[in-house]
Amino acid sequence: MSDDRRNVRPETLVRRMPLAEGVSRPVVTPIQPSVVYASPSIDTLHAQYEGRETGYTYAREGHPNATVLARKIDAMEGAEGGLVTGSGMAAVTAALMGIMGAGDHVIGGNQLYGRSLRLMHQDLARFGIATSVADPTDAEAVRAAIRPETRMILLEVVSNPTLRVADMEGIAAVAREAGVLLAVDNTFTTPRAWRPFEHGADIVIHSVTKLLAGHSDVTLGYVVAKDAGLQRAIYDFAVTTGLTPSPYECWLAERGLYTFPLRYDRAEANAAALADVLAGHPKVKRVLYPGRDDHPDRARAKALLGARTGNMVSFEIDGNEAAANRMVAAAPQLPFAPTLGDVGTTLSHPASSSHRALTPDARADLGHESTGSFRVSVGIEEIDLLISDFEQGLAAV
Numbered sequence: 001m002s003d004d005r006r007n008v009r010p011e012t013l014v015r016r017m018p019l020a021e022g023v024s025r026p027v028v029t030p031i032q033p034s035v036v037y038a039s040p041s042i043d044t045l046h047a048q049y050e051g052r053e054t055g056y057t058y059a060r061e062g063h064p065n066a067t068v069l070a071r072k073i074d075a076m077e078g079a080e081g082g083l084v085t086g087s088g089m090a091a092v093t094a095a096l097m098g099i100m101g102a103g104d105h106v107i108g109g110n111q112l113y114g115r116s117l118r119l120m121h122q123d124l125a126r127f128g129i130a131t132s133v134a135d136p137t138d139a140e141a142v143r144a145a146i147r148p149e150t151r152m153i154l155l156e157v158v159s160n161p162t163l164r165v166a167d168m169e170g171i172a173a174v175a176r177e178a179g180v181l182l183a184v185d186n187t188f189t190t191p192r193a194w195r196p197f198e199h200g201a202d203i204v205i206h207s208v209t210k211l212l213a214g215h216s217d218v219t220l221g222y223v224v225a226k227d228a229g230l231q232r233a234i235y236d237f238a239v240t241t242g243l244t245p246s247p248y249e250c251w252l253a254e255r256g257l258y259t260f261p262l263r264y265d266r267a268e269a270n271a272a273a274l275a276d277v278l279a280g281h282p283k284v285k286r287v288l289y290p291g292r293d294d295h296p297d298r299a300r301a302k303a304l305l306g307a308r309t310g311n312m313v314s315f316e317i318d319g320n321e322a323a324a325n326r327m328v329a330a331a332p333q334l335p336f337a338p339t340l341g342d343v344g345t346t347l348s349h350p351a352s353s354s355h356r357a358l359t360p361d362a363r364a365d366l367g368h369e370s371t372g373s374f375r376v377s378v379g380i381e382e383i384d385l386l387i388s389d390f391e392q393g394l395a396a397v
């Protein structure tokens with residue numbers, strides 16, 4: 001060994017040094033990637049586990065960036081003690097599996113997010129939890145699906161891709177009467193449009209990946225129960241099964257939230273304008289937007305959401321899949337990508353993506369039988385630019 005190498009004492013390299021501090025402080029939330037947290041003594045660690053002292057112990061159980069993000073979403077939802085998870089599906093899983101057990105029954109909306117339905121039908125079934133689906137625009141259909149062993153109803157307020165609006169007030173009353181928990185996946189609506197806890201929900205779920213984070217660069221979820229005991233059960237399940245989010249992703253999502261209201265309002269205004277332009281276009285057969293008078297649930301949308309009719313628009317071109325394919329190819333500026341809530345507009349074709357597993361009959365039952373149907377997640381672009389992009393695509397139909 002050379003003298004130089006002998007002079008480097010390894011212990012000085014591995015020993016962590018405290019960050020230099022001064023009288024000033026950072027303006028931006030620091031990212032804290034530490035997996036473990038050192039406690040000053042065994043007594044203190046006992047006190048932490050017993051809740052007499054606060055402090056993190058191990059990142060799977062919680063870390064500062066997740067806490068900051070959770071408290072911000074709590075504030076938006078009017079909730080307390082929510083949990084951030086590693087994805088929206090992790091949040092759905094924690095809500096369902098943290099609370100229910102063998103012998104229980106859950107009712108899902110018939111247009112729930114595809115993976116939520118799959119979790120219920122395929123995975124919960126293996127653990128002895130039965131699932132029924134019901135049409136959430138019809139509170140009586142939901143009531144009819146209730147059994148003595150029904151524990152929970154899981155719904156989305158605005159469905160994908162037909163943007164039907166659930167009868168939330170009616171179903172909340174049904175759930176209350178039956179003593180069944182009402183869980184709402186509020187991803188599409190967001191607390192800017194509707195806050196489930198103010199309308200009888202017991203559990204709120206988000207795919208933070210979508211509008212809340214808003215930049216298609218993080219995968220995260222959020223779940224909160226009104227009841228502290230239920231929240232504890234959800235938390236324990238999530239920590240045991242490792243549904244933990246990464247500090248860096250929490251930090252990115254927190255950054256996204258600062259502009260969420262601005263992004264939401266702009267995207268919604270764009271969606272309303274685009275829906276009207278599409279409805280008047282000769283190559284478009286039908287437009288579905290809850291803010292338009294020709295939407296099947298217009299009255300309910302008005303009562304439930306007021307002017308907050310969201311950034312999602314669905315439309316059907318006058319043509320089949322081949323024509324839809326030409327439209328996608330003719331407008332490469334509009335990413336053909338099966339997600340939603342990005343700052344930029346994205347286009348999806350449910351028949352070939354989110355709903356490809358369904359038969360044409362099953363799609364017809366849900367009201368979107370055409371292979372010429374698109375779903376648009378409208379972004380925050382200049383509206384003139386957006387309209388000209390769609391006109392360019394539609395010219396190829």
Ligand SMILES: *Cc1c(COP(=O)(O)O)cnc(C)c1O
Pocket residue numbers: 087088089090092113116156185187188206207208209210219220221
């Ligand atoms: C995307 C989505 C999910 C799943 O969220 P991930 O973050 O992709 O796991 C759940 N529900 C709805 C309504 C969604 O749009």
